[in-house]
Amino acid sequence: MIxxxxxxxxxxxxxxxxxxxxxxxxxxxxxxxxxxxxxxxxKYGVADKVLSVLKSxxxxxxxxxxxxxxxxxxxxxxxxxxFAESRxxxxxxxxxxxxxxxxxxxxxxxxxxxxxxxxxLEGVADTKKKSVxxxxxxxxxxxxAEVTINYVITDxxxxxxxxxxxxxxxxxxxxxxxxxxxxxxxxLTASTGLDALTHAIEGLITKGAWEMSDMFEIKAIEMITxxxxxxxxxxxxxxxxxxxxxxxxxxGMAFSNVGLGVVHGMAHPLGAIFDIPxxxxxxxxxxxxxxxxxxxxxxxxxxxxxxxxxxxxxxSREEAxxxxxxxxxxxxxxxxxxxxxxxxxxxxxxxxxxxxxxxxDVCTPGNPREVxxxxxxxxxxxxx
Numbered sequence: 001m002i003x004x005x006x007x008x009x010x011x012x013x014x015x016x017x018x019x020x021x022x023x024x025x026x027x028x029x030x031x032x033x034x035x036x037x038x039x040x041x042x043k044y045g046v047a048d049k050v051l052s053v054l055k056s057x058x059x060x061x062x063x064x065x066x067x068x069x070x071x072x073x074x075x076x077x078x079x080x081x082x083f084a085e086s087r088x089x090x091x092x093x094x095x096x097x098x099x100x101x102x103x104x105x106x107x108x109x110x111x112x113x114x115x116x117x118x119x120x121l122e123g124v125a126d127t128k129k130k131s132v133x134x135x136x137x138x139x140x141x142x143x144x145a146e147v148t149i150n151y152v153i154t155d156x157x158x159x160x161x162x163x164x165x166x167x168x169x170x171x172x173x174x175x176x177x178x179x180x181x182x183x184x185x186x187x188l189t190a191s192t193g194l195d196a197l198t199h200a201i202e203g204l205i206t207k208g209a210w211e212m213s214d215m216f217e218i219k220a221i222e223m224i225t226x227x228x229x230x231x232x233x234x235x236x237x238x239x240x241x242x243x244x245x246x247x248x249x250x251x252g253m254a255f256s257n258v259g260l261g262v263v264h265g266m267a268h269p270l271g272a273i274f275d276i277p278x279x280x281x282x283x284x285x286x287x288x289x290x291x292x293x294x295x296x297x298x299x300x301x302x303x304x305x306x307x308x309x310x311x312x313x314x315x316s317r318e319e320a321x322x323x324x325x326x327x328x329x330x331x332x333x334x335x336x337x338x339x340x341x342x343x344x345x346x347x348x349x350x351x352x353x354x355x356x357x358x359x360x361d362v363c364t365p366g367n368p369r370e371v372x373x374x375x376x377x378x379x380x381x382x383x384x
Contacts, residue, residue, distance in 0.1 A: 034088035097143030107131030142192025144252020191279030203255030223247035265364030
């Protein structure tokens, strides 16, 4: 079997890392930035921490902030037009998965205009040219969009999330600066942190996992266990913020290359149809689906239990699996994550529709245990 691993050309880490922006822009021979970000990051001054670096260096830019929490086909098409009109030669993505995913779609379509309908990007798109150069600066510790070859765009007409997989979309540079995350609200710190944990656990047990990806995912689980609760409860704790920033990147390095599973397959319709934040959807579903998947990945569950410091000598694999599931539940509760889909407004009548969409999701086939629409329906019921 041949395994592939794709990463950024260059990545920087650590508080204050955004100061490297000017030298990297000059090194790449770039001149004007098209900045994708969201209105809240502008409102609360987070984007300005990056834009001030550009201003000081005399690098011109234009800002595009018409981006929803779950970015849509309309957002992308509007962004493609705005990029062309800006005459910029690279994209600077500041934000969480929404801003970075939008940047990827804009960059890919700009250099591959035959995909301008956006819909044809779903799945594995056969693009011929690399994206417009993207420099990504995440402001959440969760999606790892700055290091993945994936992006998700919502088809608002058909109420579905399109998962797009394309090695040509990976940002040229990732700058993981924890200082951009200090003002992230506690609820978002918690939900994006559980998103990162979901990436790490699903990436560890997915069908495509192998030794190199396992190494990264186990380390990510260990670090999230160590740092997430502190990052939520002590937002200005630089060690915890930086620990989470690095942990989510490490998880992304691996899952981007090996795939995910039915947690994401079931979370995507919750976001597309009900606009539930992706991290929250993952967090509610994760323990339920971990219980379901345990028989197919018991050795990996021992690794999870060890990484989460709940494994004790003499435990059977089944006992370790139960301890791992309970550890995830406990962490989610301690950081204030809802425990049931009903708390998010989901009702029994919604589950049939959700199950059909989840079964068709591109992430679902990566699950270590086979599922059907009927099994997915039962899993939704358990999470309700």
